[in-house]
Amino acid sequence: MRSLALFLISLLLALPLILAQQDESAVEEETTPPPPRGSVMRALQLPEISIVGNLQTLFSSNKEDEGRNMVKLEEIELALQSYIYPTIRGDVILAFHEHTEPTGEKHTHAEVEEGYVSFLNLGKGFSLKAGRMRVGFGKENPIHPHHRLYVDNPSVLTTLFSEHGLIGDGATLSYLFPTKLYTHLDLATWQVVTPEEGEGMPGLEKTFNTARLWVSSPLRDGELEMGISVGRGAGDEPVKIWALDGTFKRWPGAFGRDLLRMEIFSANHSGLKVSGWYLLGAHKFTKYWEGALRIDDSELISGGRERAISLVASNYLTETSILRFQYQYSDSPNGADNRLWVQVIFGMGPHAHPLE
C-alpha cells in the first residue's frame, strides 16, 4: 500500500503536465471566470505548493520527554494540492519530522503523511477518497496538527493511536444524505500506517474498517455537530473501537468564536479495554488572541490512567502563522508533571483544508 501512495503522487505530479498540453490551445476570454485556487488551469500549471513549519520548545519536569528544554523543529509539512479534473482533487502532504534518541542522537525522517485523490462527485450524493490519509475517525484525528487549537495531542489519541494519530492507506466512500439536516456517512477500509507495530492499541496494525456518521445543524447563532465512529480490525479477535464526538461553535460579534468539544473513545481487544475522553473549550478574546482549556482523562494500555489539564493561549499573526503557549499539568502512574510549550507555526503559500 505504500507504493499506492507513491503511485498516486507521481500521477498527481504528472497530471498537470498532461492536462497542460491539452489546454495549450485554450485562450482565456475576458468573460471566463478565473479558476479557483488549486486548479491546474492556472497560468503555471503547477499544483498549489505550501509549507507549514512547526517549531516547538518544551520546558518539562519529566526528564524522559523527548527534546526537552530546547528549540525543536517538530515538523515541516509540505503540501501539494491541486484539482486534477474539475471534479477531482489531489492532495499530497509530505512531513519531515525530527526525533531525538535518548542518547541525544537526532534522526530526521521524511514520510508521506497523506497522498490521496478525491472524487468529489460520483453522483447521487456519493464521493470517494483513495490513498493515504489521516483516518476520518472521530473529530480531531483527521485535522492537520497545525490546524488544531493546542500543541500536544489529547492523551486518548496518543494512547490508542500514536503521536501522529491514526493514518492509513485505504479508501473512503462518503454519502451526503439529501436531507435538510447535514448528514454525512463515511465507510472506509484501511491498512494502518501509524500506529506502527508496538504502538497504540494492539490489533490495529493490520486491516481496520471504519464508519462515521456526522450530523450538523445550525443552533441559535452557532452550529452543533455530532459524530459517531465505529472501527473494527480483521482476524478472529479483532480490535474494536468506537468514538463519540460533539462540538458546539458560535461566532459572536465581529470576530468572536467560542468552541466546546468533547470526544469519548473506547477500545477493546482480546479482553484489553481502554477508554478515555477529552474536553476542549476555546474562546477568542480579540481578533488576534484565543484562549483554550483542555481536560484529558485516558486509561493507559500499560495500566493506570493519565489525567491532564492544559491552558493554551494562541496569538494569530495571520491565519497560518501562530504563536502559541501551552501549560499542562498531568498526573500518570509515572508521577505528576508540569510542561510548558512555546510553539511557532508558520505557513507559506496557499494551503487548503477540506471541510472538517
Added chain:
Amino acid sequence: MKNLGKILVLLLILSPLWAKIKVVCTIPTLSSIASEIGGDKVEVITLASGEKDPHYVEPRPSLVVHLRDADLLVKVGMDLDMWVDALVDASRNTKIFWGSPGYVDCSVGIKKLEVPKGRVSMKEGEIHVYGNPHYWLNPQNGEIIAKNILAGLLRVSPASDHAYFQARADRFISRLRDKMKQWRAKLSPYKGTKFVSYHRSFSYFAQFFDLDYFGTLEPKPGIPPSTAHIAELIRDMKREGVRLILLETYYPRKFADMVAKETDAKVVVVPTAVGATKEAHDYFSLFDTLTSLISNALKG
C-alpha cells in the same frame, strides 16, 4: 383516482416552471443585487453574515446543505471568499463547480486595483494576492456585478424567464446610475480628502469618489497593526494633516482610537458591505449610509 394521477403527473412536469431558482451568495452585498434581479423567481440564500470579516469565514457543515441544492453560486472571487471552495467541494453539486453554468464569479470584467506585479510573497500581506477584492465599493462595479449575476441567471433559467430578469436588471442599473449622481454630489465638496482605514477596503470607493487613500492601520492586508507601523503612520498623518479614519465595522477600535488621539483625526465607523450595520440593508442603502456618515464627519 385516475384523474388525480394525471393531475399529479402534470404538476410534476410543470413544477420546474414555478419552482424558484435557488441562488446562493457568499456575502449579503451580492445577495442584495441578486434579489434585485431575480425578484420573485429566485430564492436567495446568503452564507456569511454581513457583520463578519468577509475574508475569514469558518466553513460550517450546515452551509453545505444550501450549496447541495443551489442552482447558482454567486461569489466575490479573487481571494476574498475562498472559504466557500471547501464547502462547494463537499456539496457534490457539479452545477456550481468552477466552469459550470451555475458558477458566477462577480469579479469577471472588473478593472482590478492593486494587482501585485511580479513575485507574490507574504511580504505583501496574507491576503489580496490577486489584487484588491473590495470592488463592490465602487458603485460603477455594481453594474458589472449585476451583469455577471444576470448572465448566470440566464444560463440556468428557462427561456420564458429571460425577459423578466433582463427587465429587472435594466431597472436596477438605471436606478443605480441615478443614485450614483446623488452620492457623488454628496461627497463632491470633499474631493481629494485624505483618509486612512484599518484594512485596505476603500480603494474602489476612493476611486469613485476621488478621495485620497492615505494609508491603513494594517501594515499589509491581513497583517495586524504593529507599533512601528502605527508610529510611522501617526507621523505621516500629522505631517500631511490627515483627519479622517474610516473604521470597518468588523475590526477592533483600539488602534484607530490610538491614532486619532495623536493626530486629532476623527474615527468614523462605517459599513463596508451590505448587512454590516442595520442601516446598510441593501446595495443602495449601503452607499446612502457611507456617504452620509462621511459627509457628516467632514462637515466638521
